[in-house]
Amino acid sequence: MAIREKVFDVIISCFKRHGAEVIDTPVFELKETLTGKYGEDSKLIYDLKDQGGELLSLRYDLTVPFARYLAMNKLTNIKRYHIAKVYRRDNPAMTRGRYREFYQCDFDIAGQFDPMIPDAECLKIMCEILSSLQIGDFLVKVNDRRILDGMFAICGVPDSKFRTICSSVDKLDKVSWEEVKNEMVGEKGLTPEVADHIGDYVQQHGGVSLVEQLLQDPKLSQNKQALEGLEDLKLLFEYLTLFGIADKISFDLSLARGLDYYTGVIYEAVLLQTPVRPGEEPLGVGSVAAGGRYDGLVGMFDPKGRKVPCVGLSIGVERIFSIVEQRLEALEEKVRTTETQVLVASAQKRLLEERLKLVSELWDAGIKAELLYKKNPKLLNQLQYCEEAGIPLVAIIGGCPKRRPCGRNQKENKPGPLHLLS
Amino acid sequence: MAIREKVFDVIISCFKRHGAEVIDTPVFELKETLTGKYGEDSKLIYDLKDQGGELLSLRYDLTVPFARYLAMNKLTNIKRYHIAKVYRRDNPAMTRGRYREFYQCDFDIAGQFDPMIPDAECLKIMCEILSSLQIGDFLVKVNDRRILDGMFAICGVPDSKFRTICSSVDKLDKVSWEEVKNEMVGEKGLTPEVADHIGDYVQQHGGVSLVEQLLQDPKLSQNKQALEGLEDLKLLFEYLTLFGIADKISFDLSLARGLDYYTGVIYEAVLLQTPVRPGEEPLGVGSVAAGGRYDGLVGMFDPKGRKVPCVGLSIGVERIFSIVEQRLEALEEKVRTTETQVLVASAQKRLLEERLKLVSELWDAGIKAELLYKKNPKLLNQLQYCEEAGIPLVAIIGGCPKRRPCGRNQKENKPGPLHLLS
Numbered sequence: 001m002a003i004r005e006k007v008f009d010v011i012i013s014c015f016k017r018h019g020a021e022v023i024d025t026p027v028f029e030l031k032e033t034l035t036g037k038y039g040e041d042s043k044l045i046y047d048l049k050d051q052g053g054e055l056l057s058l059r060y061d062l063t064v065p066f067a068r069y070l071a072m073n074k075l076t077n078i079k080r081y082h083i084a085k086v087y088r089r090d091n092p093a094m095t096r097g098r099y100r101e102f103y104q105c106d107f108d109i110a111g112q113f114d115p116m117i118p119d120a121e122c123l124k125i126m127c128e129i130l131s132s133l134q135i136g137d138f139l140v141k142v143n144d145r146r147i148l149d150g151m152f153a154i155c156g157v158p159d160s161k162f163r164t165i166c167s168s169v170d171k172l173d174k175v176s177w178e179e180v181k182n183e184m185v186g187e188k189g190l191t192p193e194v195a196d197h198i199g200d201y202v203q204q205h206g207g208v209s210l211v212e213q214l215l216q217d218p219k220l221s222q223n224k225q226a227l228e229g230l231e232d233l234k235l236l237f238e239y240l241t242l243f244g245i246a247d248k249i250s251f252d253l254s255l256a257r258g259l260d261y262y263t264g265v266i267y268e269a270v271l272l273q274t275p276v277r278p279g280e281e282p283l284g285v286g287s288v289a290a291g292g293r294y295d296g297l298v299g300m301f302d303p304k305g306r307k308v309p310c311v312g313l314s315i316g317v318e319r320i321f322s323i324v325e326q327r328l329e330a331l332e333e334k335v336r337t338t339e340t341q342v343l344v345a346s347a348q349k350r351l352l353e354e355r356l357k358l359v360s361e362l363w364d365a366g367i368k369a370e371l372l373y374k375k376n377p378k379l380l381n382q383l384q385y386c387e388e389a390g391i392p393l394v395a396i397i398g399g400c401p402k403r404r405p406c407g408r409n410q411k412e413n414k415p416g417p418l419h420l421l422s
Numbered sequence: 423m424a425i426r427e428k429v430f431d432v433i434i435s436c437f438k439r440h441g442a443e444v445i446d447t448p449v450f451e452l453k454e455t456l457t458g459k460y461g462e463d464s465k466l467i468y469d470l471k472d473q474g475g476e477l478l479s480l481r482y483d484l485t486v487p488f489a490r491y492l493a494m495n496k497l498t499n500i501k502r503y504h505i506a507k508v509y510r511r512d513n514p515a516m517t518r519g520r521y522r523e524f525y526q527c528d529f530d531i532a533g534q535f536d537p538m539i540p541d542a543e544c545l546k547i548m549c550e551i552l553s554s555l556q557i558g559d560f561l562v563k564v565n566d567r568r569i570l571d572g573m574f575a576i577c578g579v580p581d582s583k584f585r586t587i588c589s590s591v592d593k594l595d596k597v598s599w600e601e602v603k604n605e606m607v608g609e610k611g612l613t614p615e616v617a618d619h620i621g622d623y624v625q626q627h628g629g630v631s632l633v634e635q636l637l638q639d640p641k642l643s644q645n646k647q648a649l650e651g652l653e654d655l656k657l658l659f660e661y662l663t664l665f666g667i668a669d670k671i672s673f674d675l676s677l678a679r680g681l682d683y684y685t686g687v688i689y690e691a692v693l694l695q696t697p698v699r700p701g702e703e704p705l706g707v708g709s710v711a712a713g714g715r716y717d718g719l720v721g722m723f724d725p726k727g728r729k730v731p732c733v734g735l736s737i738g739v740e741r742i743f744s745i746v747e748q749r750l751e752a753l754e755e756k757v758r759t760t761e762t763q764v765l766v767a768s769a770q771k772r773l774l775e776e777r778l779k780l781v782s783e784l785w786d787a788g789i790k791a792e793l794l795y796k797k798n799p800k801l802l803n804q805l806q807y808c809e810e811a812g813i814p815l816v817a818i819i820g821g822c823p824k825r826r827p828c829g830r831n832q833k834e835n836k837p838g839p840l841h842l843l844s
Contacts, residue, residue, distance in 0.1 A: 001444045001446055002443070002444075004446075016760070016761050016790060017785055017788065017790045017791070018791075018792070019760050019762040019790065019791070019792035019811075020760065021423070021759035021760050022423045022427070022759075024423055027480075027507065027509075027523060046470060046473070047470070047471040047473065048468060048469070048470055048471060048480075049469040049470060049471045049472070051468070051511060053511075058449075058470075085449065089475075101448050101449060101450075109795070113796065114795060114796050114797045117774075117778075117793075117795040117796075118795050120778075124782065128786075243782045244786070337443035337444075338438070338441050338443050340441040352539075356539075356542075356664040356665065357664050360546065360664060360666060363440065363546070363550065366439065367439070368438060368439045368441065369440075369441070370440070373533070373535035373539040374535065374536050375539075
């Protein structure tokens with residue numbers, strides 16, 4: 001928890017720096033609210049038992065509850081963050097920070113605005129947070145659902161297979177193109193020619209120059225959706241340059257993202273492992289933040305279907321917690337779990353009253369203070385407690401007998417002057 | 423949420439001032455963990471649907487999960503706080519801050535210590551928090567389960583009826599003694615004499631002098647349990663005097679507390695309503711914090727039944743939220759929901775690039791800044807946004823044409839000097 005709080009502090013102060021307010025929604029939603037929003041993953045939703053009343057499910061992410069909240073409260077314009085736990089009946093993988101109950105840290109901007117300004121801010125926020133956390137070098141992959149869809153269309157993928165081919169493409173960060181191609185042809189029924197055509201595109205990544213190049217692509221630029229996506233990406237790169245983060249961003253045609261609700265720009269931040277041999281490309285070790293634009297989701301909850309365009313990001317804090325924890329373990333750095341500034345101790349017996357009075361004065365003065373809950377604790381035990389808990393100061397109550405000012409074996413005595421040792 | 427965060431800040435900083443670390447437990451527990459801990463209220467527990475795997479329930483409070491956590495991790499010594507939501511299938515009462523999902527803020531001290539020192543600290547924490555929150559005058563009622571049990575024994579209540587008679591006594595803060603007596607005699611089968619005997623005790627409240635008086639009570643002082651409870655309360659009052667809070671504490675023999683797991687001192691803080699006529703006693707308007715000692719609960723989760731004595735408190739924040747909210751409404755005080763310090767604005771068109779560059783510089787410098795997501799927002803709209811959001815500063819980018827330094831109707835122009843208006 002001590003590590004978590006440090007990570008949350010970095011994230012929350014960034015969200016606040018960007019003017020977000022915080023909202024909260026219940027841990028459960030009506031079951032029907034979650035139905036049909038997560039594709040295949042819907043089977044991972046936790047349901048509550050029917051004990052009478054509404055049928056409820058535990059939230060699966062914070063995006064769908066946010067969209068439901070906007071529609072229900074008829075909000076058309078909000079910039080909010082939400083840090084809370086979500087629930088998935090998945091196979092846990094503790095070392096990789098994958099649990100059935102885990103935190104999500106979401107920031108979203110809802111409202112009708114000029115293109116790419118809020119989208120660019122989301123990417124800026126990701127970069128600010130990942131830099132502040134000092135968890136190593138990272139790269140943000142960017143793509144656009146409209147470019148993907150346009151690309152599928154011109155390659156000859158039937159409309160009905162867009163989403164499933166999208167899922168295949170999304171695996172390219174884990175498996176080779178050959179395997180993805182086999183899946184497309186063998187399992188999903190594309191011809192090898194169509195698959196190869198997709199392969200020519202999705203194996204490309206680069207900066208704004210790749211955007212420019214694809215804008216010149218005779219086929220792709222003829223597709224309305226793809227053209228819109230490419231033009232928006234070009235504008236996005238302009239803003240990212242002004243924000244000083246263009247060098248962190250890679251336009252990556254293989255980025256597809258699993259969730260159904262994205263409609264425009266999508267992005268995913270990956271940590272880079274320092275290459276073993278010089279000259280090798282840095283290796284991605286997994287996603288730590290992701291997000292995108294979802295302009296249709298709020299409309300699904302509005303009785304009149306009124307749309308509220310949204311763009312947002314989610315920080316994968318559980319993974320970050322394990323990275324920070326492993327780093328601290330490697331450094332053998334001990335993390336304090338309390339913030340106590342002073343231990344009120346006594347060097348002699350029968351000074352409980354004085355200790356209680358002093359610790360109370362310290363509390364009333366806003367100082368973080370503790371005492372041992374013993375009538376007559378040994379000084380050594382009190383100092384050991386300081387050592388273990390990392391308490392920097394000890395206030396020792398005790399007096400010296402007249403004849404032997406600092407000698408050993410001093411008799412029990414009335415309280416004397418206060419000693420503060422650091 | 424803005425109000426909640428303010429209240430949490432007060433509570434968390436007090437918990438930290440007293441040297442507590444923070445822990446977290448999952449929102450669900452094994453169903454069997456919660457079974458048999460809450461008496462009649464167990465029917466209010468939310469269960470999860472059986473989707474294969476363990477049978478789970480949503481936590482009902484934070485105390486039982488804490489005890490389970492201690493036993494599972496074999497911890498015998500910890501001072502922790504935990505702020506999280508708990509779940510009860512109850513009838514909500516929105517105006518009184520009663521919901522099915524609500525926050526609890528718990529602080530507990532677990533471990534074998536000298537008597538009444540941690541108990542006194544819990545009461546000190548309650549008083550510190552309620553004073554800091556400035557929600558009005560309050561009183562903390564204190565009693566001890568051992569005194570109640572001893573009293574029932576000497577009055578002639580059979581052992582098997584202790585808990586149910588306890589429940590009747592607990593109603594004395596809401597209904598008259600006559601009604602409670604009727605319940606004891608009519609529904610619970612006590613003789614009128616036994617009930618009257620109880621009535622003589624439970625209608626008493628006072629300070630340490632009442633403790634002294636009952637220590638002289640020929641019957642009560644002969645009961646071992648009651649005597650232990652009274653002697654501990656006497657010691658408690660000594661410590662509370664040293665902590666400077668004895669005047670806030672009332673020894674109240676009618677305080678019984680609903681939960682089964684308390685074994686020693688119990689307490690409950692109530693807000694006092696200023697009496698309408700001078701001379702009248704202040705009226706309690708409801709409990710805002712409560713707690714007590716539960717020395718047997720951890721042992722229930724330990725395979726060998728090893729006990730870990732615990733004492734703790736819980737702040738009823740939902741009620742406090744509604745009180746603070748009502749007070750702010752009455753004062754017509756507007757609460758800012760964001761912390762933005764500067765809005766980056768422009769007085770002319772075509773300055774989006776400059777706005778993006780400046781806002782990015784501010785973010786990088788750790789300054790909380792926003793801009794409107796429009797290419798060419800009107801100055802009036804930008805200033806209005808500041809007004810509505812309570813943003814104290816605006817940085818206006820724009821230049822003056824050469825001939826008309828500050829005139830109206832100035833033409834669009836290249837960016838000029840930066841104006842900061844507060």
